[in-house]
């Protein structure tokens with residue numbers, strides 16, 4: 001046991017060994033806070049605690065960013081990675097079931113990260129093997145490591161989560177990152193502003209959940225004045241292919257362009273986040289704004305994934 | 318078996334009476350449980366019910382339902398009762414309740430759910446019973462009764 005982890009909850013740390021990370025819905029608030037706390041310690045903890053460990057990275061659809069982030073994380077922990085970056089080169093292209101693929105791959109590795117276009121695939125993978133499985137994105141459903149790194153970033157940038165006023169901007173209807181983060185923030189005492197075109201509102205189910213847990217939120221179509229006084233603005237990409245009418249897309253696309261001109265209106269505290277890649281939602285002229293956090297957010301992904309891998313593989317016990 | 322309306326249909330010697338189905342659901346129920354073989358099936362629809370106004374009822378000769386069939390019937394409505402009849406007597410009443418989970422008897426309406434691609438046993442966590450609202454164990458989509466296709 002390293003010095004840095006002496007005072008963490010040992011039972012809880014043990015409970016993560018062998019555990020799957022499939023959906024934020026699987027975790028209690030205490031567990032989320034524990035994960036964030038362990039991740040914070042990994043900021044300064046650089047030791048290779050997983051020597052010889054092999055992570056299988058099964059990417060049934062390409063996601064360079066997520067894959068590289070996991071590869072970096074396992075290698076920094078002293079382990080190595082194998083797998084594929086695209087379904088075309090795997091036997092799934094030949095019609096193998098996911099269960100069979102996992103049963104074969106489990107013999108090659110100690111843990112599995114899976115990215116798959118079908119919702120529920122990561123859960124199926126987890127149920128197919130005793131090895132810990134981490135969901136790297138299952139279709140439109142969940143991407144728990146994104147959610148954790150988003151929460152981690154919020155807490156790191158603001159030193160807290162409770163009490164924050166958080167805005168979500170862009171495609172709130174289809175954006176998976178937004179859904180998971182909004183859902184997970186239901187554990188916390190926050191206030192939300194939901195800024196989107198009428199056609200891309202947050203789904204009713206999630207709005208009902210916000211109501212039922214007593215989170216106050218309001219809906220807006222324009223960035224200003226909604227973004228004034230916020231602590232965090234979580235921006236997302238609006239995907240062109242979601243729009244039945246391209247004219248609608250062109251209109252909202254230009255409306256949701258955050259650039260330096262909003263800075264005088266939004267107050268000193270506004271931290272801007274984005275899960276990346278960005279297209280036109282955030283102007284590059286914001287990149288040197290001190291509270292533009294999106295590149296730090298992306299870098300936090302490696303820290304959070306190092307912490308998760310170390311926990312599920314028992315590296316800090 | 319005190320309900321007056323039941324005497325309008327054939328008395329059952331051995332088999333099962335499915336009573337208090339929601340009105341109009343008898344044919345759906347019959348679809349779930351099948352009715353092959355030469356046994357008598359009596360279906361009553363829109364019968365008067367003191368408790369619920371209207372109801373459907375099915376009498377199945379020489380047939381007892383298995384667990385999967387009962388689970389499917391349960392999805393149709395909250396008041397359904399099952400009576401097992403032997404030699405004209407009710408020998409057992411079986412509760413038709415939706416448990417905490419609906420497994421293997423319904424398909425997920427989400428076309429990009431893995432359960433619609435690989436050959437998997439479906440599972441839904443029951444969030445609310447009446448009206449029925451469940452969450453797919455796999456794709457996590459919340460599904461209403463109307464969307465849930467019983468197989």
Ligand SMILES: [Zn+2]
Pocket residue numbers: 120425426427430431432453454455456457458
């Ligand atoms: Zn599903």
